[in-house]
Amino acid sequence: MSERVLVSACLVGTYCRYDARTNFDHELLHRLVAEGCTIVPFCPEEAGGLGTPRPAASLSGGGAAEVLDGQARVLDIHGRDVTDEFLRGARAALETCRTQGIARAYLKERSPSCGVCATHIDEVQVAGPGLTTALLQRHGVECTPIEGRKA
Numbered sequence: 001m002s003e004r005v006l007v008s009a010c011l012v013g014t015y016c017r018y019d020a021r022t023n024f025d026h027e028l029l030h031r032l033v034a035e036g037c038t039i040v041p042f043c044p045e046e047a048g049g050l051g052t053p054r055p056a057a058s059l060s061g062g063g064a065a066e067v068l069d070g071q072a073r074v075l076d077i078h079g080r081d082v083t084d085e086f087l088r089g090a091r092a093a094l095e096t097c098r099t100q101g102i103a104r105a106y107l108k109e110r111s112p113s114c115g116v117c118a119t120h121i122d123e124v125q126v127a128g129p130g131l132t133t134a135l136l137q138r139h140g141v142e143c144t145p146i147e148g149r150k151a
Contacts, residue, residue: 002036002037002038003036003037003038003103003104004038004040004100004101005032005037005038005039005040005102005104005105006040006042006096006097006102006104006105006106006107006136006141007028007032007039007040007041007042007105007106007107008023008041008042008043008106008107008108008111008114008146008148009041009042009043010022010023010024010043010108010148011023011024011025011028011029011148012024012025012029012039012041014041014043015052016043016045016046016052017052017053018052018053018054018055018056018057019053019056020052020053023147023148023149024148024149025146025147026149028106028146028148032106040096040100040102042092042093042096043089044086044089044092044093044114044131044132045057045085045086045089045113046089047089047092047093048084048085048086048087048088048089048090048092049085049088049089050085050089055078055080056076056077057074057075057076057077057082057086057112057120058074058075058077058112058119058120058121058122058124059072059073059074059112059119059120059121059122059130059131060072060073060074060075060121060122061073061122062121063121063128063129063134064128064129064131064133064134064135065134067083067086067087067131067134068087068090068131068135074112074131077123086112086113086131086132087131089113089132090113090131090132090134090135090136091135093105093132093135093136094135094136094139097136097139098139102141103140103141103142104142104143104144105133105136105141105142105143105144106143106144107130107132107133107143107144107146108146108147109145109146109147109148110147111130112130112131113130113133114130114132114133115128115130115133115145116129116130116133116143116144116145117129117145118145129143
């Protein structure tokens with residue numbers, strides 16, 4: 001049986017970015033297929049109930065760990081609190097990993113959900129993970145950053 005890996009849906013061609021675009025990464029897709037992996041596409045923001053397109057969002061008042069611990073929020077560019085939707089999506093990603101035996105994830109860098117090494121806090125790009133990545137990492141899922149291509 002092939003290894004199942006979670007992949008940000010935008011990286012495999014799904015038009016689910018906040019601006020209804022994709023970050024399709026042909027090289028990543030080719031590499032994972034060559035390794036014999038089964039790709040499980042996942043968009044935590046859509047899974048959390050946010051539509052596409054949607055206003056851009058960023059963590060606010062702290063990083064992903066603080067949001068997970070109830071000490072910070074996620075706000076869209078209009079100031080609307082979307083913390084519950086982001087948390088719901090992150091938890092759905094973790095549940096997908098648990099139920100499908102997924103130990104590795106390839107996630108869109110710089111996203112407030114999926115960023116691994118960089119995310120946005122108060123609309124500024126900073127070092128640190130997005131919300132979904134932080135939750136997955138807390139539970140032992142190996143997360144690899146992928147920049148992808150804007151299309």
